[in-house]
Amino acid sequence: MTTPPHPAAVLAVDVRKSYGKGETAVTALAGVSLEVPRGQMLAVMGPSGSGKSTLMHCLAGLDTVDTGSIEIGGTQVVGLGDKQLTALRRDRVGFVFQQFNLLPTLTAGENILLPLDIAGKKPDKAWYDEVVGAVGLADRLSHRPAELSGGQQQRVACARALVTKPDVVFADEPTGNLDSRSGAEVLSFLQASARDKGQTVVIVTHDPVAAGYADKVVFLADGLIVDHMDAPTSEKVLERMKRFEASA
Amino acid sequence: MLRATWRGLLSRKLRLLLASLSVLLGISFAAGAYVLTDSIGKVFDNLFATINQGTAVTVQGVSAFGTSGFDGNDREPVPQSVLDDVSKVPGVSSAVGAVGQPTSLILPNGKAFKSAGPPVLGVSYHQDSPQETLTIVRGSAPKGLGQVLVDANTVTKQHLAIGETIGVIGNGPQQKATIVGVARFGSTNSLAGATLLAFDPPSAQQLFGTPGAWDALSISAQPGVSDTVLRDRIAAALPADKYDVLTSAQSAAQQSGDIKKGLSFFNTFLQYFARIALFVGAFLIFNTFSMLVAQRTRELALMRALGASRGQVLRSVLTEAVAVGLVGGLGGLGLGVLLAKGFQALLSAIGIEIPKGPTVVETRTVVYCLVAGVLVTVVAAAIPARRAGRMAPVQALRESGPAESKSLRTRTLVGAVILGLGVVALVGGLAQGAIALVGIGALLSFIGVTVVSPVFTRPVVGLLAAPFARVGVAGRLGRGNAMRNPRRTSTTAAALMIGLALVAAISTLGSSAKKSIVAAVATSLGADYVLHTDQYQPFSPDVAAALSKQPEIGKVAAFTQARAKIGKAGTSSIQGVDPSSLQAVLRLKVLSGDLSGLRDDQLAVSKAEAKNLGAKVGDTIEVSWAKTGTQPMTVGAVFDNNQFAGGYLVTASDYARNVTDKKVVVVAVTAAASTTPAQSRAAIERGLASFPNVQIEDQAEFVKKQGAQIDGILNFITGLLLLSVLIAVLGIINTLALSVIERTRELGLLRAVGLQRRQLKRMIRVESIVIAVFGALLGLVVGVAFGWALVSALHDAGITDFAIPWARIVEVLVIAALGGVLAAALPARRAAKLKVLDAIATD
Ligand SMILES: Nc1ncnc2c1ncn2[C@@H]1O[C@H](COP(=O)(O)OP(=O)(O)OP(=O)(O)O)[C@@H](O)[C@H]1O
Numbered sequence A: 001m002t003t004p005p006h007p008a009a010v011l012a013v014d015v016r017k018s019y020g021k022g023e024t025a026v027t028a029l030a031g032v033s034l035e036v037p038r039g040q041m042l043a044v045m046g047p048s049g050s051g052k053s054t055l056m057h058c059l060a061g062l063d064t065v066d067t068g069s070i071e072i073g074g075t076q077v078v079g080l081g082d083k084q085l086t087a088l089r090r091d092r093v094g095f096v097f098q099q100f101n102l103l104p105t106l107t108a109g110e111n112i113l114l115p116l117d118i119a120g121k122k123p124d125k126a127w128y129d130e131v132v133g134a135v136g137l138a139d140r141l142s143h144r145p146a147e148l149s150g151g152q153q154q155r156v157a158c159a160r161a162l163v164t165k166p167d168v169v170f171a172d173e174p175t176g177n178l179d180s181r182s183g184a185e186v187l188s189f190l191q192a193s194a195r196d197k198g199q200t201v202v203i204v205t206h207d208p209v210a211a212g213y214a215d216k217v218v219f220l221a222d223g224l225i226v227d228h229m230d231a232p233t234s235e236k237v238l239e240r241m242k243r244f245e246a247s248a
Numbered sequence B: 001m002l003r004a005t006w007r008g009l010l011s012r013k014l015r016l017l018l019a020s021l022s023v024l025l026g027i028s029f030a031a032g033a034y035v036l037t038d039s040i041g042k043v044f045d046n047l048f049a050t051i052n053q054g055t056a057v058t059v060q061g062v063s064a065f066g067t068s069g070f071d072g073n074d075r076e077p078v079p080q081s082v083l084d085d086v087s088k089v090p091g092v093s094s095a096v097g098a099v100g101q102p103t104s105l106i107l108p109n110g111k112a113f114k115s116a117g118p119p120v121l122g123v124s125y126h127q128d129s130p131q132e133t134l135t136i137v138r139g140s141a142p143k144g145l146g147q148v149l150v151d152a153n154t155v156t157k158q159h160l161a162i163g164e165t166i167g168v169i170g171n172g173p174q175q176k177a178t179i180v181g182v183a184r185f186g187s188t189n190s191l192a193g194a195t196l197l198a199f200d201p202p203s204a205q206q207l208f209g210t211p212g213a214w215d216a217l218s219i220s221a222q223p224g225v226s227d228t229v230l231r232d233r234i235a236a237a238l239p240a241d242k243y244d245v246l247t248s249a250q251s252a253a254q255q256s257g258d259i260k261k262g263l264s265f266f267n268t269f270l271q272y273f274a275r276i277a278l279f280v281g282a283f284l285i286f287n288t289f290s291m292l293v294a295q296r297t298r299e300l301a302l303m304r305a306l307g308a309s310r311g312q313v314l315r316s317v318l319t320e321a322v323a324v325g326l327v328g329g330l331g332g333l334g335l336g337v338l339l340a341k342g343f344q345a346l347l348s349a350i351g352i353e354i355p356k357g358p359t360v361v362e363t364r365t366v367v368y369c370l371v372a373g374v375l376v377t378v379v380a381a382a383i384p385a386r387r388a389g390r391m392a393p394v395q396a397l398r399e400s401g402p403a404e405s406k407s408l409r410t411r412t413l414v415g416a417v418i419l420g421l422g423v424v425a426l427v428g429g430l431a432q433g434a435i436a437l438v439g440i441g442a443l444l445s446f447i448g449v450t451v452v453s454p455v456f457t458r459p460v461v462g463l464l465a466a467p468f469a470r471v472g473v474a475g476r477l478g479r480g481n482a483m484r485n486p487r488r489t490s491t492t493a494a495a496l497m498i499g500l501a502l503v504a505a506i507s508t509l510g511s512s513a514k515k516s517i518v519a520a521v522a523t524s525l526g527a528d529y530v531l532h533t534d535q536y537q538p539f540s541p542d543v544a545a546a547l548s549k550q551p552e553i554g555k556v557a558a559f560t561q562a563r564a565k566i567g568k569a570g571t572s573s574i575q576g577v578d579p580s581s582l583q584a585v586l587r588l589k590v591l592s593g594d595l596s597g598l599r600d601d602q603l604a605v606s607k608a609e610a611k612n613l614g615a616k617v618g619d620t621i622e623v624s625w626a627k628t629g630t631q632p633m634t635v636g637a638v639f640d641n642n643q644f645a646g647g648y649l650v651t652a653s654d655y656a657r658n659v660t661d662k663k664v665v666v667v668a669v670t671a672a673a674s675t676t677p678a679q680s681r682a683a684i685e686r687g688l689a690s691f692p693n694v695q696i697e698d699q700a701e702f703v704k705k706q707g708a709q710i711d712g713i714l715n716f717i718t719g720l721l722l723l724s725v726l727i728a729v730l731g732i733i734n735t736l737a738l739s740v741i742e743r744t745r746e747l748g749l750l751r752a753v754g755l756q757r758r759q760l761k762r763m764i765r766v767e768s769i770v771i772a773v774f775g776a777l778l779g780l781v782v783g784v785a786f787g788w789a790l791v792s793a794l795h796d797a798g799i800t801d802f803a804i805p806w807a808r809i810v811e812v813l814v815i816a817a818l819g820g821v822l823a824a825a826l827p828a829r830r831a832a833k834l835k836v837l838d839a840i841a842t843d
């Protein structure tokens, strides 16, 4: 019997996390619940220090939570040991960080294949070609990161995140270091992978333009989800942000 | 600026501490050698000063060749007539003749006592004489040939007791004697572990000494007569230039001077190894500072951008180096003192008992430690410091770390030139026997190879890591890391190369020497048996006569050995043998002249020594003997170089005429025709019945024994070289640890995308193993080449064959790989412990 695919790629219930103890304790997440359906591109927004990165790290199994439950593709993440968490990240989660996403000793192609290589798995040739073609880097695969532009590097990172067909791709300010054109390339690629290939994507961003690429936006403040917006556009997001600032 | 330096130092303390450790180890070895030898020297100063208290003046024969007691005895004994004359000198209270000669001890169980190093001496005991240095602690004074007094240390160590009977073999056959007393030497149980067998003076003279003569005279003064006055009076009463007449203070100084000469030789020997260790440490310092400077590119460039001058940046790095050097020097001094104490304990454990005394730390030792520590560190850090000073301020703004793409062309060229100079110096030094030049050559060669090696780091490392890379991603990543910075990899490997190259060189020399011995035995050892004592101590000439009587024995050739001054060749060893039996036991290749017909007043010379003397058959050479003075001798034969024959041979009768001590070193024997080995061996055993100190070796045993002896020396030297190998392993740890810090973000990224801890550790281990094996390979190649050069240079000394020590090579490679695994342990643990998020967040 095969288990039916879980409807949600990511399911978080009442996730709490604080740093430090006693007087100096900082509550980063004060009870976040979140569901990301398969194939959705979700943007997480909020002011600096609101807990966006913390949330993403917890969801992705990079950090532990104090209480709450997190499921990735139906698998409970909370309580897993380092070994299982590592395997989870390797096989079921993709990452794009703001910068330094690639190993300098490996070529772009090798960087893309790294998670498969680590798992000792053979790449699905057709899928690999499709991903590489989609990021538009087919002719730069033998180059090392140092020989690529910042935008190209981020696109390589996106391809790496997608190559394992993960349950979800997390991207923390993937365009934070890019100019608007390179940023747009990366974002449209992520958007296309969600729309066309059913890839679940969660991005953290400050940028209303970036949020405009998403299917849904959630707004975080002081460790809580305070609002959300379906079918966002950059104008609507900008407006909402202005309201936040006014109320703050 | 100083404040910034200081802060920097603290923040990098762990890394710098590791670097300090490498200097510290080398320095501690040097300090340990100094402290040990100084402390022992001091003990003997005190010892001889106190034991000579009852003696005012001593008389002995002059040293014929000015050699010290450690190079063999070259003093003629003092005749009884001189003792009689001295006794009559006004102011003399009493004068006694003393005997002190090497001898053999046969334990009550009939076995010959084998010493771990200290000699067995037969001495005279003068009861009730103030000059006597032995003090009886139990029992009574010995009387006659049948009674002996033994030192307390030997009694304890060999479980002897008063009333037991031991055997003593001096000039003649074994003499049985009952232990009647136990004695101490001055304030200690023994003289540096020497076994002392004391008889009453006439018996000692008969057993060990020369009839009618004494090895030395000890004279006490009448009250009111000073030592110097008495010395001058005695000297005036004796023929000039034949006797050394010394006050007891002078002779104490001379005796401890002899010991100190030996100690200083030992110290010099150890200091070589300390310097090698320091040299290896310098590589580590260089690498550490290079990496620190590379890592701090931004920080240093920022300082420059903020207005710090080149000089200031350079000085800030050098200040760190001085601090590292001082820590290493001081720590080394401390550890050295501990080492010296530990070594002393070790010596006493193996039977070389050194009287207790203060630990002597001379000013020279302290100065050496600090100066050497700082100097080595500063010199090694100079290049990285200069690089730091030249950092352009704009580099503060650039992205990622140092680009390592600079071409290796110039570097390789420079390295090749240094290597070339090194090889020329080495070969030239070996050819001329100039040790210093050989050392400089080796040094330059090492530096040259290090400078050149990055060129072939990538291909060789790639090849070495190929098996790992095939197995999994960890191997591939490890290989990539080992290859990404060829300079760093090769400098780290080079540190290991040095120690292992020296191990390989001496192993090559050793295996070649063993092969040469096998070849020499096969081609030139005609003797079926070789007889000698433990450690080749001279033994009774009566052995040869006893053997000749046995019908199962063919030819018997007794070899005696003394020192003599030979023409312009200087003082050398010379052997006496009966030429008629010589060719039967040693099939020497005669190049010219007549060897088996060698007559008195003739000298047979090896090819190498003939060349050295510039002499040919028929030439006259002036030979100076200790006993008879200078004699003209003609070259009767020149023979091909041979390990057993040495450089010079004279007839047994010439030898007997010119040398006082008739004891032999080796007796070579052939079996009579048509006897079985069992028969001939039994015959020899019968002949040796009264000489249990003499061992029988047939050809196979002889080869094995020689091989074992070479192995012993090899293992000892290898042991001393292990220190530098250890430092090099520290170097690998340091490089890996710094790489882990440098690559923190990469490690974090790898963990984030799913690399397991186990895989991460394996990755670092692969890098470590590859670096270590690369270093070992470099070392083995360089070492075997050195060994080959050494073997070629020593051809005339009897090392005629070249053999590569394959077993040792495999051993070294395996140990290097294990060392790599070991070196990776800590850095890998550290890397695995990194928290993924922290690692990613690092910049
Ligand atoms: N390792 C940590 N130790 C202590 N406090 C932390 C740590 N990481 C985050 N915090 C705190 O938790 C809160 C949430 O931080 P987080 O990094 O998730 O914010 P963010 O929304 O990603 O901010 P930004 O937009 O600036 O990236 C902040 O108050 C932060 O100071």
Ligand SMILES: [Mg+2]
Pocket: A052, A053, A054
């Ligand atoms: Mg953040």
